[in-house]
Amino acid sequence: MTNQYGADHHNPPVTDEERAEIRRLHAEGHGRNEISRRTGRSLRTISVQAERMGLTFDRTMTAVATEARVIDGRARRAAILAGLYEVAEAELDYLRQGGQYALVEVSSGKAVRFNADRLPAQDRRALITGISTAMTAAARLESMEGDPGITGAASLLMNLSDAFRLAAGPPEDDTGEG
Numbered sequence: 001m002t003n004q005y006g007a008d009h010h011n012p013p014v015t016d017e018e019r020a021e022i023r024r025l026h027a028e029g030h031g032r033n034e035i036s037r038r039t040g041r042s043l044r045t046i047s048v049q050a051e052r053m054g055l056t057f058d059r060t061m062t063a064v065a066t067e068a069r070v071i072d073g074r075a076r077r078a079a080i081l082a083g084l085y086e087v088a089e090a091e092l093d094y095l096r097q098g099g100q101y102a103l104v105e106v107s108s109g110k111a112v113r114f115n116a117d118r119l120p121a122q123d124r125r126a127l128i129t130g131i132s133t134a135m136t137a138a139a140r141l142e143s144m145e146g147d148p149g150i151t152g153a154a155s156l157l158m159n160l161s162d163a164f165r166l167a168a169g170p171p172e173d174d175t176g177e178g
Contacts, residue, residue: 011041011042011045014041014045014049018039018041018049019049019053021038021039022035022039022046022049022050022053022055023053023055025038025039026050026055026057029058031057031058032046032047032050032057035050077141077144080141081138081141081142084134084135084137084138084141085134085138087130087134088130088131088134088135088138091127091130091131091134092131094127095119095124095127095128095131099117100115100116100117101115101116101117101118101119102115103115103116103119103120103123
């Protein structure tokens with residue numbers, strides 16, 4: 001049950017001296033959180049008292065902090081995006097490499113190392129799937145920025161991703177059993 005000043009049975013009512021202190025701190029430009037900290041009253045109590053006194057808080061700092069978080073988020077997405085492109089490029093470079101692939105198989109519980117001119121079909125598919133996944137994630141991440149020009153780039157990346165899957169072709173039977 002609250003009284004006319006917004007106090008409940010758990011908190012003592014706000015005194016006239018406290019209201020004067022809230023008004024003074026507000027006039028000095030302190031925000032709701034700082035006034036709460038200095039007076040030892042809850043944020044809700046400060047908000048209720050300020051509203052009753054006709055005091056409002058400057059939202060400029062909140063807007064600045066929000067904009068900073070947005071900018072930080074963009075920077076983080078850009079770093080992740082660069083990493084996704086690096087993964088896709090590295091996997092594609094490995095897939096395109098000519099010559100010998102150093103491979104390992106487990107036979108009778110032991111690792112057997114050998115070289116092959118071509119990756120087994122399942123390994124090629126796994127690489128292409130990894131490239132496709134990285135490109136799809138990159139396209140989605142780029143579209144989060146809301147840049148109208150990104151839609152075309154995202155579409156292009158999605159088409160490339162589909163092309164990689166097609167390039168893998170149908171699964172090959174590496175077992176030699178038909």
